[in-house]
Amino acid sequence: MPSAVPHRFIVVEGPIGVGKTSLARRLAQSLGGQLMLEQADENPFLERFYRNPRAAAFQTQLFFLFQRARQLEELRQEDLFSAVRVADYLLEKDRLFARVTLDDAEYALYERVYARVVVDAPKPDLVVYLQAPVDVLVDRIAKRGIRYEQHIERAYLEKLTQAYARFFHGYDASSLLIVNSASIDPVNSEDDYRLLFEQISKTRRGRHFFNPAGSSLLPAG
Numbered sequence: 001m002p003s004a005v006p007h008r009f010i011v012v013e014g015p016i017g018v019g020k021t022s023l024a025r026r027l028a029q030s031l032g033g034q035l036m037l038e039q040a041d042e043n044p045f046l047e048r049f050y051r052n053p054r055a056a057a058f059q060t061q062l063f064f065l066f067q068r069a070r071q072l073e074e075l076r077q078e079d080l081f082s083a084v085r086v087a088d089y090l091l092e093k094d095r096l097f098a099r100v101t102l103d104d105a106e107y108a109l110y111e112r113v114y115a116r117v118v119v120d121a122p123k124p125d126l127v128v129y130l131q132a133p134v135d136v137l138v139d140r141i142a143k144r145g146i147r148y149e150q151h152i153e154r155a156y157l158e159k160l161t162q163a164y165a166r167f168f169h170g171y172d173a174s175s176l177l178i179v180n181s182a183s184i185d186p187v188n189s190e191d192d193y194r195l196l197f198e199q200i201s202k203t204r205r206g207r208h209f210f211n212p213a214g215s216s217l218l219p220a221g
Helices: 020-031 046-051 053-077 093-101 104-117 134-144 147-151 154-169 190-202
Strands: 009-013 034-036 085-087 126-131 175-180 207-210
Touching: 009 020, 020 034, 020 085, 020 126, 020 190, 046 053, 046 147, 053 093, 053 104, 093 104, 093 154, 126 154, 134 147, 134 154, 175 190, 190 207
Parallel strands: 009 085, 009 126, 034 085, 126 175, 175 207
Antiparallel strands: none
């Protein structure tokens, strides 16, 4: 796999179960780059959140915010041109999750914390946004068998996928590649991965679509 990709900092994003972490791993390996992962297993509140979202949403969200901000602060202090970086999260998505999971009072307090914690986070050169219908996400979550994820409710996934679609409908902070991943498997299929890697390699400025299934999942208008 060729490593000449015109991006130094690539982020793979998408809702739970869409395969962003696995794709980020493959990309980092192909590019000989540094992998940056959000360490969900380190969040002591996450399983509690999936069992009872209202009881643990605020603690879960603050833990992720501090964790992600710390990682990106370390990255900002490094030389961004010394190596390719591939991450499986975009810092701005922290607010997306917070808006979905927190009530108005909690979100107002979260916003105050966010404003103090997030300072000049590095911007990616390219965001690869993976989309898939909720049915596909439910199936993939069940197949990968992570114990605490089996408590995720379908209604939560529906809210999350809608929030992602709205967020990226107006996203313009960096180049964006929107991938309909419902009918491809770039993690386990070498052919699918090569096609996607070629698309990533030639993606430059602006908004682009890789849509093997032939239909966009973005909202119209």
